[in-house]
Amino acid sequence: MRLGLRTLAQMDTLLVTIRIPDAQLDKMRQAFKSVHYYPDNAPIPPEALETAEMLFTSGARFASSIKSLDGLPKLKHIQMGSAGANGILGTAQMKEYLEKQRAREITLAGASGTHVLSIPNYVVAMIITLYHQLHTQIIVARTQAKWLTGEEIDQSGEGIYARSTFGRTVGLLGYGALGRETARLLKAHGMRVIAANTSGQRTVDEGYIIPGTGDKEGSIPEAFYSTKDPQSLEAFLKETDVLVASLPGTPQTQYLLDAEKLALLKPNALFINVGRGSLIRSEDILTALDAPKGLFGAALDVTDPEPLPEGHALFAHPKCIVTPHLSGDTEREFEIAADIALENAERIRKGEKVVNLIDPAKGY
Numbered sequence: 001m002r003l004g005l006r007t008l009a010q011m012d013t014l015l016v017t018i019r020i021p022d023a024q025l026d027k028m029r030q031a032f033k034s035v036h037y038y039p040d041n042a043p044i045p046p047e048a049l050e051t052a053e054m055l056f057t058s059g060a061r062f063a064s065s066i067k068s069l070d071g072l073p074k075l076k077h078i079q080m081g082s083a084g085a086n087g088i089l090g091t092a093q094m095k096e097y098l099e100k101q102r103a104r105e106i107t108l109a110g111a112s113g114t115h116v117l118s119i120p121n122y123v124v125a126m127i128i129t130l131y132h133q134l135h136t137q138i139i140v141a142r143t144q145a146k147w148l149t150g151e152e153i154d155q156s157g158e159g160i161y162a163r164s165t166f167g168r169t170v171g172l173l174g175y176g177a178l179g180r181e182t183a184r185l186l187k188a189h190g191m192r193v194i195a196a197n198t199s200g201q202r203t204v205d206e207g208y209i210i211p212g213t214g215d216k217e218g219s220i221p222e223a224f225y226s227t228k229d230p231q232s233l234e235a236f237l238k239e240t241d242v243l244v245a246s247l248p249g250t251p252q253t254q255y256l257l258d259a260e261k262l263a264l265l266k267p268n269a270l271f272i273n274v275g276r277g278s279l280i281r282s283e284d285i286l287t288a289l290d291a292p293k294g295l296f297g298a299a300l301d302v303t304d305p306e307p308l309p310e311g312h313a314l315f316a317h318p319k320c321i322v323t324p325h326l327s328g329d330t331e332r333e334f335e336i337a338a339d340i341a342l343e344n345a346e347r348i349r350k351g352e353k354v355v356n357l358i359d360p361a362k363g364y
Contacts, residue, residue, distance in 0.1 A: 009076055011349050015044070015052035017063040018081045024338035028056075031342055038063065054079065054348075056341045059110065060087035069097045075106055077348055079341040081334055083112040083177070084276070085358045086249040098360055108358040109344055111337040113177045113208035115328035119274050119301075120182040122327035123244055124189070126272050126299035127170075131163040135321055163296075166190035169266075171240030172221070173257075174275060177207055178246040180215035193221045196236045198252075200226030208340045208355045227256065237264035242272070249276030250363035256280070262288035268296035274327055277302040282314055289319050301327040 012033040016025070019039035029035045036048035044065035053074050057063065059082030069075060080088060085108065088094055097106065129135055133153050140146055140153075150161030170186050172179040175195040183193045197203070202218040209216060218224075225236035227247075237243070243265055247253045257280040262271060271288070273279060281304050288295045299321045300314065306325065314320050344354040358364060 009348050009351065011053050011076065011345050013051045013053045013074070014056060014345070015048055015054070015072075016056045017041075017044070017066075018056065018058050018334065020056075020334045020338050024335055027342060028338065031345060038065075050074070053077070054341070054345055056081065056338070058082065058088070059084055061091055062088070062093050066093060069093055069106065076104075077344065077354065078106060078108045079344055080108070080110050080358075081114075081337040083110045083114060083356075084248050084364075085110055085360075086276070086363055089358075089360055089363060094360075107348075107354055108360070109340070109354045109356045110358055110364075111208075111340050112356045113210060113214075113340065114333055114336045115330075116177050116181040116210055116213045117332060117336075118330040119178050119246070119327045120185050122301065122323075123182050123272055123274060123299075124185050126321060127165060127186075127242055127270060129321065130270050130297035130299060130319075131165065133161065136318065164190075165242075168192070168241040169194060169239055170242040170244060171196065171236055172244050172246070173227070173236075174246040174248075175203075175218065175221070175224075176246065177205065177209070177214060178274065179244070180205060180218070180220070181213050182244055182246070183215050183220040184213070187220055191242070194223045194225070194236065194239055195221040196225040196227050196233060198227055200224050200229065200232055206355070208343065210336065227253075233261075234264060237261055238266070240269060241266045242270045245271075245273045245275045245279055247275040247279055248364040249278050252363075254278045257284070259284040259287040259291075262295065263291065265295070267293040271295055271298045273299075274301045277304040277306045280304065282308065282312065285320070286313055286317065289317055295319065297321070299323070301325055 014028060014032045015036045017038055038044045041063050044063060049071050051074060052072050054077045055075060056079045059080035136153050140148055151159050153161055167190060169192040172183055172195040175197045179195060187193055202224055205214060205216045226232040285298055289298060297319045301323045302325055308314060308322060314322050347354050
């Protein structure tokens with residue numbers, strides 16, 4: 001699977017194996033000479049497999065009819081409907097293709113940018129919910145039908161009901177599409193923004209960008225830190241009041257955080273994870289929540305393990321909000337993903353580099 005520019009290429013036949021809105025399907029039928037549409041793991045006839053030049057599929061797995069990529073001899077590009085690639089890279093079909101190092105090039109691209117209208121909003125909502133302790137109020141109102149005082153609501157013992165975002169530092173662990181839009185939104189809430197990425201350098205976003213969103217030039221954070229440099233990562237954490245993680249799931253990010261690293265955060269910090277649960281063990285989050293001057297609260301849309309076992313202590317912890325990996329599931333998710341697929345089809349026809357290109361060696 002080679003990376004980079006390609007020569008001008010024919011791109012006439014599309015195979016779609018995920019359900020998309022009718023309007024987007026119509027746009028695809030206008031953009032391709034032939035579109036084969038078999039969502040929901042429907043059986044795919046041999047003709048569709050043999051002629052497909054582009055595959056628009058789930059980021060988790062291939063349809064059951066696709067036993068091997070050898071069965072799609074004309075395939076040039078795989079476009080995922082999700083941002084993360086760890087699922088599809090772990091499939092037998094992709095492993096077979098990569099191990100045999102096929103002479104023909106098949107590019108793989110994600111749908112990074114699809115969730116910038118939903119997940120960053122979730123992050124902002126969770127910060128405000130935790131700082132205003134709304135989750136506590138909602139639970140008491142629904143279970144006890146009781147009017148609480150601010151002192152009764154507060155979990156810290158400081159007698160302060162609400163905390164402000166203004167002037168606090170948000171540390172964005174990962175500065176891809178989600179991190180950049182989160183930075184833009186939280187800057188408007190008066191927060192100081194810093195970020196950590198692999199290089200520790202300010203970079204330009206070359207992925208798919210919805211107009212009016214994000215931070216293409218990477219200009220919002222005051223400083224960048226490196227996740228590969230332990231001292232740099234430590235300095236990043238020590239500066240942070242609100243830690244927002246949006247890292248992909250890779251061998252490099254697995255258990256990058258632990259209880260000791262969370263203890264480096266400023267006292268009464270918040271931790272929000274919308275990336276992958278494998279970033280930190282659930283037991284370490286519990287330790288940080290229960291530590292003196294530890295986490296003031298946590299919001300977890302992803303967990304380790306996932307799904308979180310029924311009855312797990314995080315579900316009932318008074319300072320924690322657990323949601324079932326749904327922060328990105330919104331009404332426009334696959335509409336935007338389809339737009340990315342259409343853009344990449346046109347780029348391939350022109351011999352240009354596709355957006356959101358995945359490097360299998362890195363896992364993102």
